[in-house]
Amino acid sequence: MSLPGNANRDNFGSKFGILAAAAGSAVGLGNVWKFPYVTGQNGGGAFLLIYLACVLLLGVSVMLSEFSIGRRGQRNVFGSFKSLAPNTPWYFAGIMGVVAAFVILSFYSAVAGWTLEYIVHSVDGSFHSGEPLSNAFNNFITHPVRPILWQLVFMALTALIVVGGVKNGIEKYNKILMPLLVIFLLILCVRAITLPNSVEGLKFLFTPDFSKITAKTVLFAMGQAFFSLSLGMGALITYSSYFKKTENLGITAINVSIADTVIAVLSGVVIFPAVFAFHIEPSAGPSLVFITLPEIFRQMPLGSIFGFIFFALLAVAALTSTVSLLEVVVAYFSEEFKITRKKSIIITIIFASILGVFASLSFGPLSSVLIFKKSIFDLLDFVASNVLLPLGGLLIVIFVGWYMTKRDVRDEVSNGGTLNVPFFPYFRFIVRFIAPVAIAAIFIYSIFYGSLG
Numbered sequence: 001m002s003l004p005g006n007a008n009r010d011n012f013g014s015k016f017g018i019l020a021a022a023a024g025s026a027v028g029l030g031n032v033w034k035f036p037y038v039t040g041q042n043g044g045g046a047f048l049l050i051y052l053a054c055v056l057l058l059g060v061s062v063m064l065s066e067f068s069i070g071r072r073g074q075r076n077v078f079g080s081f082k083s084l085a086p087n088t089p090w091y092f093a094g095i096m097g098v099v100a101a102f103v104i105l106s107f108y109s110a111v112a113g114w115t116l117e118y119i120v121h122s123v124d125g126s127f128h129s130g131e132p133l134s135n136a137f138n139n140f141i142t143h144p145v146r147p148i149l150w151q152l153v154f155m156a157l158t159a160l161i162v163v164g165g166v167k168n169g170i171e172k173y174n175k176i177l178m179p180l181l182v183i184f185l186l187i188l189c190v191r192a193i194t195l196p197n198s199v200e201g202l203k204f205l206f207t208p209d210f211s212k213i214t215a216k217t218v219l220f221a222m223g224q225a226f227f228s229l230s231l232g233m234g235a236l237i238t239y240s241s242y243f244k245k246t247e248n249l250g251i252t253a254i255n256v257s258i259a260d261t262v263i264a265v266l267s268g269v270v271i272f273p274a275v276f277a278f279h280i281e282p283s284a285g286p287s288l289v290f291i292t293l294p295e296i297f298r299q300m301p302l303g304s305i306f307g308f309i310f311f312a313l314l315a316v317a318a319l320t321s322t323v324s325l326l327e328v329v330v331a332y333f334s335e336e337f338k339i340t341r342k343k344s345i346i347i348t349i350i351f352a353s354i355l356g357v358f359a360s361l362s363f364g365p366l367s368s369v370l371i372f373k374k375s376i377f378d379l380l381d382f383v384a385s386n387v388l389l390p391l392g393g394l395l396i397v398i399f400v401g402w403y404m405t406k407r408d409v410r411d412e413v414s415n416g417g418t419l420n421v422p423f424f425p426y427f428r429f430i431v432r433f434i435a436p437v438a439i440a441a442i443f444i445y446s447i448f449y450g451s452l453g
Contacts (some may be wrong), residue, residue, distance in 0.1 A: 023260060027181070037288045062379045069076065076331035100233040101329055105352045121314060155352070193269065201271075226389070229260055232388070232391075
């Protein structure tokens with residue numbers, strides 16, 4: 001039997017709302033920014049094939065595990081573990097999810113704020129000023145005030161959405177933002193594939209060169225699939241606690257994974273034809289978005305318009321992610337400490353912004369401050385991406401695969417036996433044996449050899 005739900009909790013109101021919110025949580029800068037340059041650094045088409053296999057094999061199963069915990073627990077990520085495993089230390093996995101969401105929100109909002117600065121640059125003609133764009137970017141991120149102002153604006157936008165609650169805030173705005181994101185992407189795809197020499201970029205993305213596949217490539221693909229889907233940070237557990245008991249968790253996990261992957265691939269279709277059209281190295285790294293692409297927009301007819309669309313796309317993708325990160329912490333504070341949602345938002349925003357300001361300043365005035373030989377921003381990124389997320393994901397699959405009984409997991413996945421779930425034996429095998437080994441490999445590699453991105 002499923003655990004009784006909390007009748008006082010807000011819930012998502014429609015299947016599209018669930019898909020938009022969950023996909024919005026998964027879709028972020030990792031899809032539009034990180035996926036193209038990681039693909040470029042790892043050989044293009046061959047990496048894409050391995051990435052798709054990892055999403056299907058690893059990503060869907062871990063996501064379904066998170067959905068099972070969240071909906072069965074019917075509470076925030078900490079409360080769900082506590083209610084499903086009372087009088088055990090499993091609540092620690094929930095604490096890790098809350099901490100991961102808080103830390104990521106703090107430094108992620110700094111980068112998200114950059115997208116707002118670049119939207120303004122697209123409109124005011126700064127890209128065509130003649131100043132080297134690498135200098136312009138460096139001057140901006142090292143400025144002691146401008147990036148912080150944009151970061152605080154982004155935090156305010158995030159809070160305005162979350163304060164509306166689940167149905168009238170998160171669901172309402174994701175149902176607007178996600179279709180808008182897809183429209184922006186499709187416009188940019190059409191423009192990219194009509195550029196001269198764009199076919200070379202498409203060949204690079206979709207034609208596999210298996211000679212470039214190594215063990216490292218597979219690890220990178222697993223890591224990118226894991227982080228792109230926003231697994232291990234408590235967001236999907238928190239969102240799924242708002243799912244109705246009639247929601248098909250398996251179908252939802254597949255649909256969210258498909259949506260996330262399609263957006264990542266479309267981002268590649270936008271970027272690689274443009275990169276090849278202007279003879280730029282496809283493995284340009286993180287600077288691809290904030291230096292290389294603006295240079296392309298500078299040379300492209302109607303470049304200001306397409307630059308505006310691209311950075312608006314980035315801002316939307318980032319916003320849907322920061323909303324889910326904030327909700328993780330807000331749900332924890334409001335449910336576990338019995339304080340109002342508004343107070344929970346104010347507390348979280350204040351402290352995340354303070355930490356985020358230090359992360360932003362680490363590019364400029366605090367660049368000389370190093371902790372374990374890392375800047376504040378890099379340290380936060382390393383702790384979240386290389387420690388908290390993989391450990392959180394590992395604990396999730398161990399919990400579902402080995403702590404929860406087979407009967408309870410099947411009960412949740414099958415909606416109390418009302419759904420036929422022929423995939424269940426395969427899902428359970430993956431969660432018990434394959435996913436823990438794969439996530440452990442990602443964790444060990446990232447700890448000893450640095451980030452998988």
